[in-house]
Amino acid sequence: MKKLLVLGAGTAxxxxxxxxxxxLDADEWSVTIVDPSGTHHYQPxxxxxxxxxxxxxxxxxxxxxxxxxxVELISGDVDRVDADANIVSLADGTELSYxxxxxxxxxxxxxxxxxxxxxxGWRSSVHEFYTFEGSQALADKLADWEGGRLVVHVxxxxxxxxxxxxxxxxxxxxxxxxxxxxxxxxLTYVTPxxxxxxxxxxxxxxxDMLDSRNIALEAxxxxxSVDAEHGRIVSYDxxxxxxxxxxxxxxxxxxxxxxxxxxxxxxxxVPVDPATMLSRAHDNIFAVGDAxxxxxxxxxxxxxxxxxxxxxxxLNHIAGRPMxxxxxxxxxxxxxxxxxxxxxxxxxxDTQPLPGKYPLPGIGPFSLLRESEINHWGKLxxxxxxxxxxxxxxxxxxxxxMSMAGKDTEDL
Amino acid sequence: MPVxxxxxxxxxxxxxxxxxxxxxxxEDVGQELAQNIGIDMTDDHWAVIRFLREDxxxxxxxxxxxxxxxxxxxxxxxxxxLFPKKPGKKMSYIAGLPKPHGCV
Numbered sequence: 001m002k003k004l005l006v007l008g009a010g011t012a013x014x015x016x017x018x019x020x021x022x023x024l025d026a027d028e029w030s031v032t033i034v035d036p037s038g039t040h041h042y043q044p045x046x047x048x049x050x051x052x053x054x055x056x057x058x059x060x061x062x063x064x065x066x067x068x069x070x071v072e073l074i075s076g077d078v079d080r081v082d083a084d085a086n087i088v089s090l091a092d093g094t095e096l097s098y099x100x101x102x103x104x105x106x107x108x109x110x111x112x113x114x115x116x117x118x119x120x121g122w123r124s125s126v127h128e129f130y131t132f133e134g135s136q137a138l139a140d141k142l143a144d145w146e147g148g149r150l151v152v153h154v155x156x157x158x159x160x161x162x163x164x165x166x167x168x169x170x171x172x173x174x175x176x177x178x179x180x181x182x183x184x185x186x187l188t189y190v191t192p193x194x195x196x197x198x199x200x201x202x203x204x205x206x207x208d209m210l211d212s213r214n215i216a217l218e219a220x221x222x223x224x225s226v227d228a229e230h231g232r233i234v235s236y237d238x239x240x241x242x243x244x245x246x247x248x249x250x251x252x253x254x255x256x257x258x259x260x261x262x263x264x265x266x267x268x269x270v271p272v273d274p275a276t277m278l279s280r281a282h283d284n285i286f287a288v289g290d291a292x293x294x295x296x297x298x299x300x301x302x303x304x305x306x307x308x309x310x311x312x313x314x315l316n317h318i319a320g321r322p323m324x325x326x327x328x329x330x331x332x333x334x335x336x337x338x339x340x341x342x343x344x345x346x347x348x349x350d351t352q353p354l355p356g357k358y359p360l361p362g363i364g365p366f367s368l369l370r371e372s373e374i375n376h377w378g379k380l381x382x383x384x385x386x387x388x389x390x391x392x393x394x395x396x397x398x399x400x401x402m403s404m405a406g407k408d409t410e411d412l
Numbered sequence: 413m414p415v416x417x418x419x420x421x422x423x424x425x426x427x428x429x430x431x432x433x434x435x436x437x438x439e440d441v442g443q444e445l446a447q448n449i450g451i452d453m454t455d456d457h458w459a460v461i462r463f464l465r466e467d468x469x470x471x472x473x474x475x476x477x478x479x480x481x482x483x484x485x486x487x488x489x490x491x492x493x494l495f496p497k498k499p500g501k502k503m504s505y506i507a508g509l510p511k512p513h514g515c516v
Contacts, residue, residue: 220497222492224488224489236491236492237497266476266479
């Protein structure tokens with residue numbers, strides 16, 4: 001009996017077992033998935049919780065509901081991977097051997113990595129919205145906040161869902177306007193990038209949207225520390241930005257066991273071939289979703305498009321044949337812009353987000369890099385799609401690889 | 413692709429002035445690139461640049477400031493002192509490497 005072991009039952013790990021189990025002969029292959037938590041969270045929903053749009057309890061379901069028959073779910077924390085012996089040790093001492101290993105333990109916000117961030121001001125004047133607890137704590141904070149200097153801050157790239165902090169700023173602008181206190185709130189967006197976003201055309205569109213909402217942009221800000229006592233963040237080049245309320249996106253890192261096992265880069269991401277997700281160091285280890293180092297967004301859409309190609313590649317690889325499907329880094333993300341509207345962006349390793357229509361050229365119904373109400377409904381509908389189509393490993397009626405059709409290239 | 417004469421050599425560069433060919437760089441070229449952006453090279457500067465060159469040769473991409481800190485052993489604060497304001501861009505420019513990619 002051959003053993004496939006998957007570490008992490010988040011978005012990518014769950015899709016991996018749902019896609020691979022039916023492809024692997026049940027008499028020849030056992031499939032096991034390890035996860036420390038008994039629950040699966042719809043993480044894109046966290047963004048809305050601080051504004052009272054989603055209730056936190058609507059975003060959580062039992063993990064086992066999404067694990068198919070024929071897959072063993074083990075509850076546990078990974079302590080170490082011994083990649084030479086093909087053994088994974090769990091924190092409770094259990095040892096699991098494998099023939100093939102898929103690392104899908106994602107990325108996690110790490111406020112402990114920035115001096116002062118998770119100390120005296122944590123969850124009082126310093127908040128985040130990338131965890132279940134954090135988004136609820138911020139909802140409580142905003143509910144009776146009377147205004148002041150709100151700083152929305154990104155520590156360092158890459159982060160999970162790189163548009164989310166911009167969305168937070170847009171939604172905050174709309175939220176305070178609707179509450180009648182927008183004139184009492186000074187909003188600043190602080191980023192280590194040299195503009196609102198990473199790629200030039202989208203950066204210009206999104207930068208204009210910050211302008212038109214009277215949100216100040218502080219770029220090239222590499223944070224050195226948070227000084228919660230005096231309400232300011234300080235950069236390495238000694239700039240200081242004062243705040244009454246800081247909403248930060250902490251440094252994101254892969255799991256610590258990846259580092260302990262010698263499998264990670266400086267942020268604990270597993271270096272892989274960006275076309276196939278095969279580890280560069282071990283021929284029987286893959287890393288999928290946010291856990292790898294591919295140069296595209298850390299996002300559920302990427303994990304999904306990656307996974308549409310993964311099954312065929314995995315079958316070829318275990319049979320000793322070349323992997324023929326080459327992932328292109330395809331990502332698409334809805335960007336909430338407030339007041340019931342959203343944008344959509346669609347891009348890959350080589351092509352930056354451009355304006356246009358998606359998925360049908362000229363028709364849509366979704367608009368790329370432009371705000372529309374339909375985009376907003378698409379974003380809300382996506383939660384249903386996530387639970388019922390994506391996690392069970394079904395294909396979306398969208399091509400896995402990015403298409404240039406419907407994209408407007410005149411801004412290039 | 414533009415060609416520039418740097419330290420007496422024909423060098424391929426991109427629109428932003430970054431070298432595009434790893435092997436066209438040498439320390440004379442690095443010296444002149446540093447002068448272009450107002451940096452006087454010291455032994456400390458060269459130590460960082462040599463790390464970047466070696467790391468690129470191994471990894472095929474330019475080290476980020478975090479990697480220069482964690483793997484190279486040059487604290488971020490020191491990188492800001494040596495290459496003020498935008499160390500990531502300045503270090504890669506002088507080292508003749510692509511800008512570290514801003515991940516989407």
